[in-house]
Amino acid sequence: MSSGTGKLATKSIAIVIIVAVLNAVGLSPVVMVFFTGAVFVIWLVARRAQMREVERIFEFYMAADAILREEERRWYGFEIAEVIEHGESLLEMLPDPPPLNYFALGALYQRLGNHAAAVQYLSRLTEGEHGDETHRVAPSSQLRRYVTMLRRLEQHPATEPQTLSAIRNLERARQRSAEKMLVESRSLIETTAVTTVAETPAHETKPTRETKEEMFSTSAPLSSISAPPPITAVLRDIYQDETGASN
DSSP, rough: OOHHHHHHHHHHHHHHHHHHHHHTTTOHHHHHHHHHHHHHHHHHHHHHHHHHHHHHHHHHHHHHHHHHHHHHHOOOHHHHHHHHHHHHHHHHHHHOOOOHHHHHHHHHHHHHTOOHHHHHHHHHHHSSSSGOGOOSSOOOOOOOOHHHHHHHHOOOOOHHHHHHHHHHHHHHHHHHHHHHHHHHHHHHHHOOOOOHHSSSSSOOOOOOOOOOOOSSOOOOOGGGGOOOOHHHHHHHHHHHHHHHHHH
């Protein structure tokens, strides 16, 4: 018996037990049918919401693969930014996102030219346990559903061939280029930092010229400087000298 069949049988047994309890309490068959139907609808809605979360992961993979693989197409920046926003929203939904999600985000940020963000995501793959699937021994319910759907796609590739192709393309790129892309982004960050420092203009201090000439000697005190005699005294002295000479 598969895990899916076992879970379905368990839920069916639980529904039968609930109906039996309600019957023992003395509720009418109409109320029991209504209650059972409501529970079943709520379960279907919750189940669909959970599956929709997993489908959003595969949609992100397809969009990321299209941008990273089709290099001859001129993608607009806002298109890449929207796909990145989609991928980062998955990180809030998944407490333990798959490593392929980190790689896709790092590669997209590098394609957009944001090498700092690219290093942030790519370093998680090569310098920590985030990049090794074998370390995920206690998965969340979201990751477990993701893996279940992934194995189902691998077992039945004809059901979603484009989705499976995108996943395989990203996995090959991750194995082949993740470390190289990380080194390139770090090198570009260091080069940009060095260039910025080299292009920073040096502030040269030039001595200011004195535009006003000194009127007095800096060594003489102000008390030693006497004012010139008035013009009347000068004229009187000259007149007296001329009178004395004529006599």
